[in-house]
Amino acid sequence: MDGALTLLATGDLGPNREDPDSIFDGVRDALKQGDLVFGQLEPCLAHTGSPLPQSRLPMRGDPAGAAAIAKAGFDVISFATNHCMDWGREAFFETLDVVRKNGMVPIGAGKNLAEACKPYIAEVNGVKIGFLAYCSILPQNYFATADRPGCAPLRGLTVYEQIEHDQPGTPARIHSFPLQEDLDRIMQQVADLKKQVDIVAVSLHWGIHFIPAVIAQYQRIAGHAIIDAGADIILGHHTHILKPVEIYKGKAIIYSMANFALEPPFMFAEDLEQFNKSEQHKEIQNLNPDWKKMPSKPMPADSYKSLLLKVRIEEKKIAKVSFIPVQLDDDSNPRTLTEADPEFLEIVRYMEEITKDQELETKYEVSNGEVYVTVHA
Numbered sequence: 001m002d003g004a005l006t007l008l009a010t011g012d013l014g015p016n017r018e019d020p021d022s023i024f025d026g027v028r029d030a031l032k033q034g035d036l037v038f039g040q041l042e043p044c045l046a047h048t049g050s051p052l053p054q055s056r057l058p059m060r061g062d063p064a065g066a067a068a069i070a071k072a073g074f075d076v077i078s079f080a081t082n083h084c085m086d087w088g089r090e091a092f093f094e095t096l097d098v099v100r101k102n103g104m105v106p107i108g109a110g111k112n113l114a115e116a117c118k119p120y121i122a123e124v125n126g127v128k129i130g131f132l133a134y135c136s137i138l139p140q141n142y143f144a145t146a147d148r149p150g151c152a153p154l155r156g157l158t159v160y161e162q163i164e165h166d167q168p169g170t171p172a173r174i175h176s177f178p179l180q181e182d183l184d185r186i187m188q189q190v191a192d193l194k195k196q197v198d199i200v201a202v203s204l205h206w207g208i209h210f211i212p213a214v215i216a217q218y219q220r221i222a223g224h225a226i227i228d229a230g231a232d233i234i235l236g237h238h239t240h241i242l243k244p245v246e247i248y249k250g251k252a253i254i255y256s257m258a259n260f261a262l263e264p265p266f267m268f269a270e271d272l273e274q275f276n277k278s279e280q281h282k283e284i285q286n287l288n289p290d291w292k293k294m295p296s297k298p299m300p301a302d303s304y305k306s307l308l309l310k311v312r313i314e315e316k317k318i319a320k321v322s323f324i325p326v327q328l329d330d331d332s333n334p335r336t337l338t339e340a341d342p343e344f345l346e347i348v349r350y351m352e353e354i355t356k357d358q359e360l361e362t363k364y365e366v367s368n369g370e371v372y373v374t375v376h377a
Contacts, residue, residue, distance in 0.1 A: 002125055002126040003125065003126050003127060003313075003314065003315050003316045004125060004127070004312075004313060004314045004315070005035040005036060005124045005125045005127050005313050006033060006034050006035050006036075006310060006311070006312055006313070007034065007035070007036050007037075007038065007129065007199075007201070007310075007311040007313060008030075008031060008033065008034030008036070008037045008038070008308060008309065008310055008311075009037070009038040009039070009201075009235050009254075009257065009308075009309040009311065010037075010038070010039045010040070010257060010260035010261070010306075010308060010309070011039075011040065011237060011256070011257035011258045011259050011260040011262075011306055011307075012040050012041075012042040012237055012238075012240070012257075012258070012259050012260055012261075012262040013039045013040060013041050013042060013069055013074075013077075013260060013261050013262060014041065014042040014043045014059065014061055014065070014261070014262040014263055014268075015061065015065040015068050015069070015261055015262075015263060016043070016061035016062055016065060016263045016268060017263065020062070020064050020065045020067070020068035021068045021071060021072075022333070023068065023261045023263075023332070023333055023334070024068065024071075024072040024261055024334075025333065026333055026334055026335030026336065027072070027260075027261070027308065027326065027334045027335065027336050028072055028073070029336075030308055030324060030336045031072055031073040031074075031308075032073055033310075034073065034310075035124050035125065036075050036076070036122055036124050036129065037073045037074045037075050037076070038074070038075070038076045038077075038078070038131065038201070038203070038235065039069065039074045039076075039077055039078070039260065040077070040078045040081065040203065040205065040235075040237040040257075041069070041077050041078065041079050041081065041095070041099070041106075042059060042081055042083055042262055043059030043060055043061045043081075043083050043086070043268060044059065044060045044061070044083065044084065044086055044087050044091040044092065044094070044095045045060075045061050045062065045063045045065050045066050045094075045095045045098055045099070046060055046063060046087060046090070046091035046092075046094035046095050046098070047062075047063060047094070048087070048090040048091050048094050049087030049088040049089075049090045049091030049092075049094070050087060050088055051086060051087055051088075052085060052086060052087070052088055052139075054139045054140045054141070054142075055083075055085075055086040055087075055139060056139070056280060057083075057086075057265060057268065058083075058086040058087060058268070059083040059086050059268040060086065060087045060091060060268065061263070061268070063094070063095075063098045066095075066098040066099050066101075066102045066104070067102050069102070069104070069261075070102040070103050070104050072261075074104055075104060075105065075122070076104065076105050076107060076120060076122065076131050077099050077104050077105065077106050077107070078106075078107055078108045078131075078133035078203040078205070078237070079095060079096065079099070079106045079107070079108055079109040079133075079151065080107070080108025080109055080116070080133040080134050080135040080151040080152050080203065080205050081135060081137075081151065081205050081237075081238075082135060082137035082138060082139060082142065082205065082238070084109050084135075084142060084150065084151045085139070085141070085142040085149075085150060085151075089149055092109070092149060092150075093111075093149070096109060096110070105120045105122075107119070107120050107131050107132065107133045107203070108132070108133025108134060108135065108151055108152050108203065108205075109133075109144070109149075109150065109151045109152070110144060110149065110152075111144075111149045112144055112145070112146055112147060112148065112149065113144040113145055113146055113152070114146075115144070116144040116149075116150065116151055116152040117132070117134075117144075117152045117185070117189055119131060119132050119189070119193045121193075121196065121197055126316075127198050127199065127313055127316050128196070128197040128198050128199070129197060129198065129199045129200075129201060129313075130193040130194075130196060130197035130199070130200045130201070131201050131202075131203065132152075132186075132189060132190065132193065132200070132201075132202050132203070133151075133152060133202070133203035133204075133205070134151075134152045134153065134154040134182075134186060134202070134203070134204055134205070135151045135152065135153060135154065135204075135205040135206070135238075136153075136154045136155065136156050136178075136204065136205065136206040136207075136218070136222075136238075137205055137206065137238055138151075138153060138155060143155070151205075153179075153182055154178060154179075154182050154183065154186060154204065154206065154222060155178070155179040155182050156176050156177065156178055156179065156206075156216075156218040157176065157177045157178075157179060157218075158174065158175070158176045159174075159175040159176070159177070160172040160173070160174060160175075161173040161174075161175060174217075175217055176216050176217045176218035177217065177218050177221060178218045178221055178222040178225075183221075183222055183225055183226075186202075186222075186226060186229075187225055187226065187228075187229035188229075190202065190226055190229040190230050190231050191229050191230050193230070194229075194230030194231075198313075198316040198317070199232045199233075199313060199316070199317075199318065200230055200231045200232050200233075201231070201232065201233050201234075201235060201311075202226055202231045202233070202234050202235070203234075203235045203236075203237065204219075204222070204223075204226075204234055204235070204236050204237070205237045205238045206218075206219055206222075206236060206237075206238055207219055207236060207238050207239040207243060207255060207256055208239060208287075209238060209239045209240050209241075209284075209287070210239065210240060210241060210284060210287040210288040210291065210300060210302075210303075211239075211287050211288065212241065212288065212289075212302060212354060212357075213243070213244065213353075213354035213357040213358055214243075214358070215243060215244065215246075215255050215358050219236075219255060220246075223246070223248065223253045223255075224248055227248050227249060227251050227253070228249075231251070232251055232317075232318055233251060233252050233253075233254070233311060233318060233321070234251075234252070234253040234254060235254055235257065235309070236253070236254050236255040236256045236257065237256060237257060238256065239255075239256040239258070240258060240259055240262075240299060240303050241256065241258050241288075241300070241302040241303050241305070242256060242257070242258045242302070242305055242306065242307065242347075242350065242351060242354070243255035243256035243258075243354065244351070244354050244355040244357075244358050244360050244362065245321075245351070245355065245360075245362050245373050246360050246362060247361070247362055247373065247374070247375045251318075252318075252321045252373055254309060257306065257307055257309060258302075258303065258305060258306045258307070259299075259303055259304075259306055259328060259332070260306055260308075260326070260334055261332070261333075261334055262332060263332055264298030264299055264332055265298055265299070282295075285300075288300040288302060290302065302350075303328070304327060304328040304329075305325075305326075305327065305328075305343075305346070305347050305350055306325075306326040306327070306328055306334060306347075307323040307324065307325055307326055307347070307371075308323060308324045308326055308336060309321070309322075309323050310322045310323060310324065310370065320372060321372070321373045322370040322371055322372045322373060323370065323371050323373070324336050324337070324369065324370055324371070325337045325341075325343065325344045325347035325348065325371065326347075327341070327343040327347070338369055339366065339369055345366075348364055348366060348371055351364055351371075352364055361375050362374070362375060363375060
């Protein structure tokens with residue numbers, strides 16, 4: 001139908017196994033329902049490079065993973081991630097190259113800031129969709145500048161306010177703000193793109209990983225500003241767990257779609273024993289109460305809940321936003337769920353709980369195997 005299409009979007013991707021195709025077996029049929037499929041690539045896919053010292057967990061998968069991602073049906077891939085430079089520039093460029101060679105379009109990263117911020121415009125069934133991607137989780141020198149490769153940045157600032165000034169050592173109130181320079185640039189890029197297309201989709205690698213529900217202050221500020229600039233939907237990544245959906249001025253901000261087809265951290269660790277014993281890893285585990293209770297698990301239980309986002313476009317406008325709940329097994333293989341699966345409603349209830357926790361008015365309505373995102377009347 002002219003003027004209509006289905007856009008699918010997922011959380012983090014990163015197959016790194018002997019048979020990378022197998023990670024998509026439980027979702028392959030669902031992905032075929034999309035006219036256009038978007039995903040977020042988390043690790044480098046390369047044979048080259050060496051780990052940078054500022055990388056907290058250097059993530060590098062076999063380049064064969066790119067072919068598996070393409071075979072599963074993905075068209076547009078954001079590489080605006082906090083792992084894009086883990087293995088240096090050589091691996092960074094090899095990853096972009098292998099994504100392109102497998103027929104997909106990488107966005108959000110490039111040889112300089114101009115290339116990293118370059119939008120991709122897809123035209124399907126007479127509808128023009130423009131994609132942009134940015135990253136807020138930025139180890140030193142991972143973001144692109146005028147003369148340095150990297151990802152497109154949306155930097156953030158954190159301020160710690162002492163609540164009780166006469167009580168040394170008491171907890172602080174945490175404030176966070178987007179760097180205005182970056183936000184102004186992004187808003188202008190969104191506004192410029194909106195003049196060329198029917199739909200603008202902005203991918204943001206942002207947020208607080210592993211902590212249930214919480215949306216950082218800078219995310220709300222930036223998300224609202226980007227919608228105000230002309231974006232029609234925001235696709236969030238990074239936190240490795242689901243976060244709430246907000247409907248702002250009639251447009252959806254999906255704060256995090258969690259993991260989708262991403263191997264657990266130990267699949268990328270050079271020295272697994274050292275990684276598991278590190279103070280850094282223990283501190284990350286302490287962010288999630290369930291993970292703290294079960295430190296032997298590669299990720300907390302929340303990280304095995306996911307979704308496949310479905311954006312229905314009609315008459316060149318977003319008509320419906322829904323998702324199909326997805327459950328990951330112990331080996332990180334995703335599987336789309338039906339209403340007959342007990343995990344289906346578990347994920348719906350989880351979304352309802354975290355949304356209420358963040359005082360948002362979003363409503364999740366189950367119909368014909370999908371969960372439709374609306375607002376309370």
